[in-house]
Amino acid sequence: xxxxxxxxxxxxxxxxxxxxxxxxxxxxxxxxxxxxxxxxxxxxxxxxxxxxxxxxxxxxxxxxxxxxxxxxxxxxxxxxxxxxxxxxxxxxxxxxxxxxxxxxxxxxxxxxxxxxxxxxxxxxxxxxxxxxxxxxxxxxxxxxxxxxxxxxxxxxxxxxxxxxxxxxxxxxxxxxxxxxxxxxxxxxxxxxxxxxxxxxxxxxxxxxxxxxxxxxxxxxxxxxxxxxxxxxxxxxxxxxxxxxxxxxxxxxxxxxxxxxxxxxxxxxxxxxxxxxxxxxxxxxxxxxxxxxxxxxxxxxxxxxxxxxxxxxxxxxxxxxxxxxxxxxxxxxxxxxxxxxxxxxxxxxxxxxxxxxxxxxxxxxxxxxxxxxxxxxxxxxxxxxxxxxxxxxxxxxxxxxxxxxxxxxxxxxxxxxxxxxxxxxxxxxxxxxxxxxxxxxxxxxxxxxxxxxxxxxxxx
Amino acid sequence: xxxxxxxxxxxxxxxxxxxxxxxxxxxxxxxxxxxxxxxxxxxxxxxxxxxxxxxxxxxxxxxxxxxxxxxxxxxxxxxxxxxxxxxxxxxxxxxxxxxxxxxxxxxxxxxxxxxxxxxxxxxxxxxxxxxxxxxxxxxxxxxxxxxxxxxxxxxxxxxxxxxxxxxxxxxxxxxxxxxxxxxxxxxxxxxxxxxxxxxxxxxxxxxxxxxxxxxxxxxxxxxxxxxxxxxxxxxxxxxxxxxx
Numbered sequence: 001x002x003x004x005x006x007x008x009x010x011x012x013x014x015x016x017x018x019x020x021x022x023x024x025x026x027x028x029x030x031x032x033x034x035x036x037x038x039x040x041x042x043x044x045x046x047x048x049x050x051x052x053x054x055x056x057x058x059x060x061x062x063x064x065x066x067x068x069x070x071x072x073x074x075x076x077x078x079x080x081x082x083x084x085x086x087x088x089x090x091x092x093x094x095x096x097x098x099x100x101x102x103x104x105x106x107x108x109x110x111x112x113x114x115x116x117x118x119x120x121x122x123x124x125x126x127x128x129x130x131x132x133x134x135x136x137x138x139x140x141x142x143x144x145x146x147x148x149x150x151x152x153x154x155x156x157x158x159x160x161x162x163x164x165x166x167x168x169x170x171x172x173x174x175x176x177x178x179x180x181x182x183x184x185x186x187x188x189x190x191x192x193x194x195x196x197x198x199x200x201x202x203x204x205x206x207x208x209x210x211x212x213x214x215x216x217x218x219x220x221x222x223x224x225x226x227x228x229x230x231x232x233x234x235x236x237x238x239x240x241x242x243x244x245x246x247x248x249x250x251x252x253x254x255x256x257x258x259x260x261x262x263x264x265x266x267x268x269x270x271x272x273x274x275x276x277x278x279x280x281x282x283x284x285x286x287x288x289x290x291x292x293x294x295x296x297x298x299x300x301x302x303x304x305x306x307x308x309x310x311x312x313x314x315x316x317x318x319x320x321x322x323x324x325x326x327x328x329x330x331x332x333x334x335x336x337x338x339x340x341x342x343x344x345x346x347x348x349x350x351x352x353x354x355x356x357x358x359x360x361x362x363x364x365x366x367x368x369x370x371x372x373x374x375x376x377x378x379x380x381x382x383x384x385x386x387x388x389x390x391x392x393x394x395x396x397x398x399x400x401x402x403x404x405x406x407x408x409x410x411x412x413x414x415x416x417x418x419x420x421x422x423x424x425x426x427x428x429x430x431x432x433x434x435x436x437x438x439x440x441x442x443x444x445x446x447x448x449x450x451x452x453x454x455x456x457x458x459x
Numbered sequence: 460x461x462x463x464x465x466x467x468x469x470x471x472x473x474x475x476x477x478x479x480x481x482x483x484x485x486x487x488x489x490x491x492x493x494x495x496x497x498x499x500x501x502x503x504x505x506x507x508x509x510x511x512x513x514x515x516x517x518x519x520x521x522x523x524x525x526x527x528x529x530x531x532x533x534x535x536x537x538x539x540x541x542x543x544x545x546x547x548x549x550x551x552x553x554x555x556x557x558x559x560x561x562x563x564x565x566x567x568x569x570x571x572x573x574x575x576x577x578x579x580x581x582x583x584x585x586x587x588x589x590x591x592x593x594x595x596x597x598x599x600x601x602x603x604x605x606x607x608x609x610x611x612x613x614x615x616x617x618x619x620x621x622x623x624x625x626x627x628x629x630x631x632x633x634x635x636x637x638x639x640x641x642x643x644x645x646x647x648x649x650x651x652x653x654x655x656x657x658x659x660x661x662x663x664x665x666x667x668x669x670x671x672x673x674x675x676x677x678x679x680x681x682x683x684x685x686x687x688x689x690x691x692x693x694x695x696x697x698x699x700x701x702x703x
Contacts, residue, residue, distance in 0.1 A: 150523065151523045151524060151525060209473065210473075210474070210525075210526065212525075215525060215526075215529055217473070361590075361591065361592065361609070362478065362590075362609045362611065362653070364478045364479030364480075364482065364609055364653050364654050364655050365478070365479055366479065367479030367480075367481055367482030367485070367655050367658070368476075368479050368481060390690070390693040390694035390697050391659070391694050393690050393693070393694070394658055394659065394690050394691060394693075394694045395482075395658075397690050398482070398485050398486060398489050398658055400489075403690070
């Protein structure tokens with residue numbers, strides 16, 4: 001009976017996946033919903049077939065990239081890996097990922113599963129399986145109206161960790177809110193971080209710059225961004241733990257170039273994509289793969305070939321480069337602004353902010369973003385778009401950006417065509433979550449059809 | 460024309476900085492600057508001494524539970540200074556957590572946090588958090604106007620005989636029961652509205668600035684010079700239209 005239910009669940013979900021593909025859906029949790037309805041133990045069942053280890057990646061920013069990098073490192077070493085690539089990271093999305101990897105008879109040939117899991121879903125997901133390694137990338141303010149405050153996220157993760165008492169933790173040591181999970185912990189914990197001052201600190205909202213144990217303000221030898229850095233609590237002694245995986249000799253000028261020191265050996269890395277935060281994504285996946293026994297020798301090649309996920313500094317050719325980036329919370333947005341400012345070409349910028357349920361209904365966080373920094377001479381103009389375009393425009397006004405330099409446009413396609421026909425050498429489009437897929441697919445279509453040329457435009 | 464000066468005291472921004480409340484300070488400051496009023500913002504850390512008599516507007520935001528408790532303990536030490544400031548007609552704006560602290564107490568499940576009793580209000584923890592967009596109608600100037608914001612609070616606040624800041628047109632407000640939002644008392648405004656509140660609601664912001672200027676320059680100040688608020692109004696009216 002169980003066998004039949006399992007088969008029914010898998011067939012129904014696989015049918016839903018195919019149907020979804022036919023309808024052009026990108027990420028999907030609905031096949032997982034169907035499967036769980038038919039056979040609630042489907043995830044328990046399939047995950048138990050993973051031969052070696054299940055690794056879970058959580059944290060506010062960088063989990064999709066980290067998880068996909070880890071997948072690439074494992075796949076390059078010929079392991080078979082279950083992975084929720086597109087970032088469907090709640091229970092249903094994880095079920096869908098397993099069903100995609102399973103065969104029609106419910107069999108699953110997998111050495112590893114690497115899964116990104118939404119922080120709020122961890123407790124629920126860990127009822128179905130227990131991971132052997134958990135990576136936490138960082139904790140920033142994000143989607144506040146769903147989770148309340150960051151303390152609530154910490155409590156949720158603590159509850160989830162208690163369900164997996166034997167799991168090893170791989171933690172961002174530079175983040176006091178993340179490192180706390182491994183402080184004085186009896187379980188095996190590994191820390192990674194950037195072990196030098198790279199002089200990129202901004203004046204921004206620093207959540208968690210207070211000791212989460214005693215409330216004292218943390219002292220920093222240096223910090224990188226948000227609350228990440230080399231910190232020490234003068235009152236209770238909490239400090240950045242000794243780093244097991246240390247990024248050193250960091251160069252940010254053109255490529256990302258740095259070395260990782262671990263256990264006395266040094267690995268040199270040099271990749272062509274940008275963004276300081278990608279050092280953390282590489283560090284997290286590198287550390288995890290090394291701990292799984294993967295040799296670090298060939299890793300640079302994998303990182304260099306890694307194609308950032310959609311909307312992570314993704315470039316399109318619309319007569320000139322158009323760079324799309326997902327920027328869904330203050331920490332991420334400020335990092336995106338840094339990347340924009342590092343590009344010295346003249347540019348026009350578009351900002352798309354929606355307030356759908358998955359974005360967080362509350363968009364007040366845009367006031368915690370340092371939009372003031374976008375007041376730069378090589379930024380020639382601005383377009384505000386998305387459901388909350390008027391709020392974006394207002395934020396720009398209060399950043400003292402000349403109101404004559406910005407316009408608002410609800411229709412994203414119209415806005416993009418307008419943007420690329422302006423005078424800058426390059427365009428940047430910063431979008432939050434639900435605006436991402438739509439904007440990306442419009443950009444793809446325009447790139448192909450050349451409809452961005454004014455004479456081709458059908459508006 | 461006389462050149463006005465104004466000092467805004469931002470209390471404990473490194474602890475109370477939730478939900479973009481930094482935008483409120485930006486709005487107060489810019490709306491002064493755009494009128495040629497020299498507005499300084501002084502940020503205070505937890506153990507700094509505060510000379511309230513040097514401040515025209517005091518701003519108190521909201522924080523997470525842990526941070527709010529730290530602030531509460533400190534505020535009790537300077538309770539008398541705050542009372543004097545309010546009694547003398549000082550302008551005090553308190554949002555969310557800061558608003559709760561102005562009352563008699565905040566009753567949690569297992570403990571009760573004593574407040575400053577600046578306002579005759581009290582707060583009790585509710586079952587679920589009240590989260591979402593809000594529209595209120597304010598009527599304290601004689602000309603009713605709508606204010607929009609976003610609320611996110613677990614506490615239910617009851618304001619006894621106080622005048623509310625506004626009445627609820629959409630959302631929960633003080634407690635989700637009596638359709639009231641916030642308090643306005645003397646020159647004190649307490650409210651649950653983030654959003655942030657001031658950038659999108661210039662009528663309220665200017666009302667607060669005018670209160671402070673009237674207090675500082677009783678003889679010479681008459682009214683604020685109007686600004687072009689079309690972007691502010693677009694953003695506010697979009698939400699009103701969508702919600703009501």
